[in-house]
Amino acid sequence: MDGREVTKVVLLACGSFNPITNMHLRMFELARDHLQDTGQYKVVKGIISPVGDGYKKKGLIEACHRVEMARLATEDSGWITVDPWESLQPEWVETAKVVRHHYDRLLAAEQNEDDVDTVKYAKKRRLEENHSEDSSHHRRDGPQLMLLCGADVLESFGIPDMWKQEDIAEIVGRYGLVCITRSGNDPHKFIHQSDMLWKHRKTIHVVHEWVTNEISATHVRRALRRGRSVRYLLPDDVVRYIQEHKLYSAESERKNADVILAPLQRYTGASSS
Numbered sequence: 001m002d003g004r005e006v007t008k009v010v011l012l013a014c015g016s017f018n019p020i021t022n023m024h025l026r027m028f029e030l031a032r033d034h035l036q037d038t039g040q041y042k043v044v045k046g047i048i049s050p051v052g053d054g055y056k057k058k059g060l061i062e063a064c065h066r067v068e069m070a071r072l073a074t075e076d077s078g079w080i081t082v083d084p085w086e087s088l089q090p091e092w093v094e095t096a097k098v099v100r101h102h103y104d105r106l107l108a109a110e111q112n113e114d115d116v117d118t119v120k121y122a123k124k125r126r127l128e129e130n131h132s133e134d135s136s137h138h139r140r141d142g143p144q145l146m147l148l149c150g151a152d153v154l155e156s157f158g159i160p161d162m163w164k165q166e167d168i169a170e171i172v173g174r175y176g177l178v179c180i181t182r183s184g185n186d187p188h189k190f191i192h193q194s195d196m197l198w199k200h201r202k203t204i205h206v207v208h209e210w211v212t213n214e215i216s217a218t219h220v221r222r223a224l225r226r227g228r229s230v231r232y233l234l235p236d237d238v239v240r241y242i243q244e245h246k247l248y249s250a251e252s253e254r255k256n257a258d259v260i261l262a263p264l265q266r267y268t269g270a271s272s273s
């Protein structure tokens with residue numbers, strides 16, 4: 001240690017997790033190693049937040065199953081947990097709102113710890129109230145919340161009408177982003193080509209996954225539909241759960257097939273057919 005302060009970090013991953021794969025779990029390990037290697041951060045918790053049914057992505061099975069599979073997958077982890085809040089919302093929730101929700105919960109937990117120390121709490125509250133987009137989050141002495149995602153999600157920031165610009169600015173500027181490379185994506189180039197991401201490049205941590213690992217949930221669902229083994233792509237308990245509940249068939253893959261994805265419905269005013 002060189003005397004620099006170490007910031008505690010909570011990593012939040014939002015996604016379909018349809019179903020959760022070993023790669024989703026590996027993302028957390030890669031991100032933790034990367035951040036801790038800098039000597040600036042200590043990752044204290046990981047949160048998986050499966051999206052709600054209102055997201056209406058093609059083939060998205062019921063949230064209760066996706067949450068339960070994520071719970072089974074993380075049962076043995078000492079630091080990764082599943083949070084069902086987002087999955088229980090009746091409508092799709094924008095990711096910036098999900099991040100805010102978890103940040104508020106972290107603040108509330110700190111507040112409970114600090115209740116005895118009113119001077120310290122008042123100071124912290126003042127810092128929060130005077131926050132600017134860029135800095136308040138990093139001045140707190142409690143854990144910092146960062147969004148964890150794959151490079152495909154970072155590159156989706158560039159899809160017209162998919163994300164609000166102010167949401168992107170809030171996520172990368174106020175909280176921070178950890179992005180795992182994925183084959184077919186070039187996050188460094190993407191950041192370089194975006195003025196907004198370039199401005200916030202110091203709070204975007206790109207983690208290079210050298211062992212190219214293209215496990216995707218799409219690939220897993222396809223294998224299941226065809227009666228192929230998915231063992232070693234998913235935790236054994238998740239494989240058993242899928243078999244017991246007969247999840248993922250040609251029929252489940254047709255779910256939402258004719259529906260416009262919720263973010264596009266919201267921003268373009270388009271309605272589902």
Ligand SMILES: Nc1ncnc2c1ncn2[C@@H]1O[C@H](COP(=O)(O)OP(=O)(O)OP(=O)(O)O)[C@@H](O)[C@H]1O
Pocket residue numbers: 013014015016017018023024027148149150151152153180181182213214215216217218219
């Ligand atoms: N192989 C991978 N490498 C890096 N990131 C990944 C990988 N698989 C999933 N992720 C990331 O995990 C998060 C949740 O992903 P999601 O549930 O959409 O999985 P997915 O495999 O991309 O799903 P689908 O194939 O259904 O689109 C996203 O941020 C996504 O980028």
Ligand SMILES: NC(=O)c1ccc[n+]([C@@H]2O[C@H](COP(=O)(O)O)[C@@H](O)[C@H]2O)c1
Pocket residue numbers: 014015016017051055057093094095096153156162163164167263
């Ligand atoms: N505008 C937004 O906040 C926005 C847009 C698109 C996707 N997302 C989120 O990104 C994640 C993407 O998941 P998938 O890769 O499974 O589609 C989901 O958690 C979804 O809610 C957020």
